[in-house]
Amino acid sequence: MRETPLSNCERDFLLKGIQEKKRLDGRQTYDYRNIKISFGTDYGCCTVTLGKTRVLAQVSCELVPPKDSRPTEGIMFFNLELSPMASPGFQSNRQSELLVTLNRQLERCLRNSRCIDTESLCVISGEKVWQIRVDVHVLNHDGNLMDAASVAAISALCHFKRPEVAIQGRDVTVFSPEERDPVPLSVYHMPICVSFAFFQQGSYLLVDPCEKEELVMDGLLVLAMNKHREICSIQSSGGIMLLKDQVLRCSKIASVKVSEITELITKALENDRRARKEGGKFGFAESIAKERITVLTREEAPLDTTDIQATADGIISKADAPPEVVPSPVIVATGTGQVGEGLENTWGLEEDDEEEEMADVTERKTKEDEVMVLSDSEEEEVVILNQDGRSKRSQR
Amino acid sequence: MAGLELLSDQGYRLDGRKATELRKVQARMGVFAQADGSAYMEQGNTKALAVVYGPHEVRGSRSKSLHDRAVINCQYSMATFSTAERKRRPHGDRKSSEMSLHLKQTFEAAVLTQLYPRSQIDIYVKILQSDGGNYSACVNAATLALVDAGIPMRDYVCACTAGFVEDTPLADLCHAEESGGGTTLSLALLPRSENIALVQMDARLHQDHLPALMEAAMEACKGLSKVLDSVVRQHLQEVSVQTRE
Amino acid sequence: MELDINSPVLREFGSEQSLLSKPDGSATFMQGDTSVMVGVYGPAEVKVNKEIYDRATLEVLIQPKSGMPSVRERTREQCVRETCEAALLSTLHPRSSLTLVLQVVHDDGSLLACCLNAACMVLMDAGLPMSRLFCGVTCAIDAEGQIITDPTAQQEKESRALLTFAIDSKEHNVMMSSTKGSFSMKEMQQCIAVSQKASERIFQFYRDSVKRRYSKIL
Numbered sequence: 001m002r003e004t005p006l007s008n009c010e011r012d013f014l015l016k017g018i019q020e021k022k023r024l025d026g027r028q029t030y031d032y033r034n035i036k037i038s039f040g041t042d043y044g045c046c047t048v049t050l051g052k053t054r055v056l057a058q059v060s061c062e063l064v065p066p067k068d069s070r071p072t073e074g075i076m077f078f079n080l081e082l083s084p085m086a087s088p089g090f091q092s093n094r095q096s097e098l099l100v101t102l103n104r105q106l107e108r109c110l111r112n113s114r115c116i117d118t119e120s121l122c123v124i125s126g127e128k129v130w131q132i133r134v135d136v137h138v139l140n141h142d143g144n145l146m147d148a149a150s151v152a153a154i155s156a157l158c159h160f161k162r163p164e165v166a167i168q169g170r171d172v173t174v175f176s177p178e179e180r181d182p183v184p185l186s187v188y189h190m191p192i193c194v195s196f197a198f199f200q201q202g203s204y205l206l207v208d209p210c211e212k213e214e215l216v217m218d219g220l221l222v223l224a225m226n227k228h229r230e231i232c233s234i235q236s237s238g239g240i241m242l243l244k245d246q247v248l249r250c251s252k253i254a255s256v257k258v259s260e261i262t263e264l265i266t267k268a269l270e271n272d273r274r275a276r277k278e279g280g281k282f283g284f285a286e287s288i289a290k291e292r293i294t295v296l297t298r299e300e301a302p303l304d305t306t307d308i309q310a311t312a313d314g315i316i317s318k319a320d321a322p323p324e325v326v327p328s329p330v331i332v333a334t335g336t337g338q339v340g341e342g343l344e345n346t347w348g349l350e351e352d353d354e355e356e357e358m359a360d361v362t363e364r365k366t367k368e369d370e371v372m373v374l375s376d377s378e379e380e381e382v383v384i385l386n387q388d389g390r391s392k393r394s395q396r
Numbered sequence: 397m398a399g400l401e402l403l404s405d406q407g408y409r410l411d412g413r414k415a416t417e418l419r420k421v422q423a424r425m426g427v428f429a430q431a432d433g434s435a436y437m438e439q440g441n442t443k444a445l446a447v448v449y450g451p452h453e454v455r456g457s458r459s460k461s462l463h464d465r466a467v468i469n470c471q472y473s474m475a476t477f478s479t480a481e482r483k484r485r486p487h488g489d490r491k492s493s494e495m496s497l498h499l500k501q502t503f504e505a506a507v508l509t510q511l512y513p514r515s516q517i518d519i520y521v522k523i524l525q526s527d528g529g530n531y532s533a534c535v536n537a538a539t540l541a542l543v544d545a546g547i548p549m550r551d552y553v554c555a556c557t558a559g560f561v562e563d564t565p566l567a568d569l570c571h572a573e574e575s576g577g578g579t580t581l582s583l584a585l586l587p588r589s590e591n592i593a594l595v596q597m598d599a600r601l602h603q604d605h606l607p608a609l610m611e612a613a614m615e616a617c618k619g620l621s622k623v624l625d626s627v628v629r630q631h632l633q634e635v636s637v638q639t640r641e
Numbered sequence: 642m643e644l645d646i647n648s649p650v651l652r653e654f655g656s657e658q659s660l661l662s663k664p665d666g667s668a669t670f671m672q673g674d675t676s677v678m679v680g681v682y683g684p685a686e687v688k689v690n691k692e693i694y695d696r697a698t699l700e701v702l703i704q705p706k707s708g709m710p711s712v713r714e715r716t717r718e719q720c721v722r723e724t725c726e727a728a729l730l731s732t733l734h735p736r737s738s739l740t741l742v743l744q745v746v747h748d749d750g751s752l753l754a755c756c757l758n759a760a761c762m763v764l765m766d767a768g769l770p771m772s773r774l775f776c777g778v779t780c781a782i783d784a785e786g787q788i789i790t791d792p793t794a795q796q797e798k799e800s801r802a803l804l805t806f807a808i809d810s811k812e813h814n815v816m817m818s819s820t821k822g823s824f825s826m827k828e829m830q831q832c833i834a835v836s837q838k839a840s841e842r843i844f845q846f847y848r849d850s851v852k853r854r855y856s857k858i859l
Binding site: 001002040041042045047052054056058060081083084085086087088092133135137139140141142288292293294295296297298299300301302303304309311312313315316 | 649653671678685686707708746833834846853856857
């Protein structure tokens with residue numbers, strides 16, 4: 001399936017609007033769309049909605065041997081997938097440019113900035129460390145996948161709790177969540193990506209482009225920062241020509257946005273923590289808006305099973321009797337068994353050949369020392385050449 | 397790596413350079429006869445080889461050709477012997493794909509592609525020895541190769557890395573300095589118009605240090621552009637001497 | 642063997658439709674903690690090597706939350722696809738493709754049934770013509786011989802057999818069955834009867850949600 005291309009008049013309309021500082025959805029140049037963060041029932045599951053863009057992140061962990069170059073550090077593995085649900089142009093198992101860019105940017109933003117303490121993930125140095133795997137699924141593509149993915153990934157990492165381990169010499173016991181409370185990861189800081197879209201050779205820029213704006217943009221500048229005003233990664237793409245003060249201006253805007261988003265994340269984490277502690281309900285089921293007309297829920301209720309017994313008995317009594325028991329296998333010779341009669345083969349071969357073949361089969365199985373006869377065909381001729389040039393012919 | 401001082405008290409780095417000094421740059425153009433353009437570039441111990449084919453007809457699927465400009469196709473790969481440990485997968489992994497993409501975008505902005513509609517320009521870059529600044533060496537080598545191929549460009553594209561240690565920006569990092577855990581900023585610049593074609597930075601850096609870091613990188617790029625310019629002029633002189641009767 | 646079937650319960654369930662803007666139809670279905678989000682594209686262009694001359698080509702993709710899709714997802718995809726193909730009037734859209742993409746948001750038991758319910762909701766949301774609606778019900782037979790409908794993951798682990806049936810809305814026939822474990826013929830018939838009872842509840846839910854959805858228009 002292919003994505004619907006953007007028509008020329010839509011393109012001109014968007015560009016003209018941007019020149020007049022107007023955006024399609026009425027936002028200002030530096031405004032973000034509405035961000036909603038919700039957590040699931042198990043630790044490490046998070047959904048982020050940025051306007052209409054929706055992203056799901058899940059963190060999982062397992063014990064693996066560490067990398068040779070870093071025996072005392074845990075491993076972080078990131079995997080972003082563009083679900084075919086998100087856009088008609090996305091197909092599973094296709095390495096597109098967008099996928100590579102998003103994956104690499106996510107890795108650089110979260111791994112190279114050392115936001116997670118990997119030393120604490122070591123269990124036995126050189127033998128067993130925790131591998132933290134972050135899977136991000138893009139569910140709906142309405143622009144700015146990078147920001148949504150980074151918010152989802154860092155929220156899921158902050159929400160995640162790994163199982164407790166006990167080390168006795170060389171033995172490692174992993175406790176299940178019921179036996180001992182799981183342990184959260186130690187997160188140093190929260191890097192968040194902010195995307196800037198450039199138009200008309202860098203003369204206009206927009207924060208948080210939506211999908212249509214992304215189709216007409218010249219290039220993208222992604223800045224990852226944390227709330228301590230540290231830049232974690234800068235990446236410009238799309239071949240736009242930037243000036244130094246444009247980059248500096250973007251970093252100032254980004255620091256403001258990042259502090260707002262970090263507040264949102266901490267608030268959402270706090271709400272979730274409170275809900276779990278008080279024993280209230282938590283998870284995605286609680287976060288859907290029940291008053292919308294597209295939503296409907298039903299409470300838990302028992303089923304009426306009064307005449308189940310009668311119905312079932314009725315069906316069984318009306319059913320046909322099961323077929324007769326299959327006869328037990330007949331032993332023809334040691335090593336072979338025969339069940340049933342077998343059909344007549346319709347190839348028109350004589351019966352003697354068939355019996356010969358059967359005998360061959362049994363002989364082959366009992367005499368293991370003899371040379372394997374691979375085929376009874378007399379049509380093949382094998383010529384063995386000796387080193388001194390004489391050739392031996394033999395029937396196979 | 398504790399104990400390894402990236403910048404000593406006297407202001408000298410690991411290899412004896414000062415903070416803003418570039419490594420020794422050597423370059424040669426016209427290395428391959430059969431390619432349209434080729435160049436070999438050494439920046440300190442990093443050695444890069446770039447080969448350009450084109451402009452020619454679009455190979456493969458016709459749907460990739462653009463009606464108003466040329467398509468630039470880049471492939472970046474590292475030789476298996478280029479790093480200290482043998483490289484298991486020289487190309488096709490995510491890092492190489494990302495580098496290829498960045499190179500493509502850099503040169504799409506710099507080359508005058510409108511002059512060659514429905515054509516394709518191929519740029520192949522290979523790192524023969526990696527000692528930091530892989531991307532920069534590739535960009536510089538590819539610029540020279542494009543000049544050698546005679547493809548018109550807006551300006552030289554010069555790239556350089558810069559780092560930050562103890563409030564001092566360092567220009568042109570080697571591998572030990574890059575992997576030391578400090579900041580690395582890679583910048584590709586068109587020197588005359590001071591337009592930045594690509595900026596890439598990893599690892600944490602406080603926002604206030606960013607202007608100084610970018611300034612150091614831009615100065616380094618401008619210095620490099622002078623070197624590239626002299627290489628091109630020298631090559632031109634050699635070639636014209638040979639063709640002159 | 643007689644089974645003890647007093648008070649099997651269906652966990653609380655809920656669904657939301659049209660929550661994604663890009664797909665032609667989208668829905669999410671939650672049964673207790675198990676939650677599945679699904680999107681459908683179609684009828685749309687189909688690749689020449691996959692086209693069928695007189696009907697639409699249906700493709701189902703199930704994506705797990707972590708890890709790569711494996712054989713387990715493929716078998717579930719097969720089950721869902723065959724049920725949908727039996728229910729859809731695919732002859733109305735020849736040489737087209739219908740793509741159903743399911744994303745497992747949380748798995749706490751009865752996953753296949755949840756996928757089937759979500760698939761039916763999304764086909765309704767997209768307005769694709771169907772000859773019948775369908776729903777999925779999972780029954781587990783535990784060690785004491787009790788039938789548990791809509792089991793959680795814990796109950797599934799402790800059960801002796803797990804049966805999932807897809808029931809249609811017109812005649813309450815079984816459209817698809819997927820079972821695991823050992824059970825007698827009688828137990829299976831009782832499970833089918835229980836599933837048919839449960840399916841009535843789910844079909845009523847479908848009707849109510851559609852009525853609610855269009856309550857402002859009608």
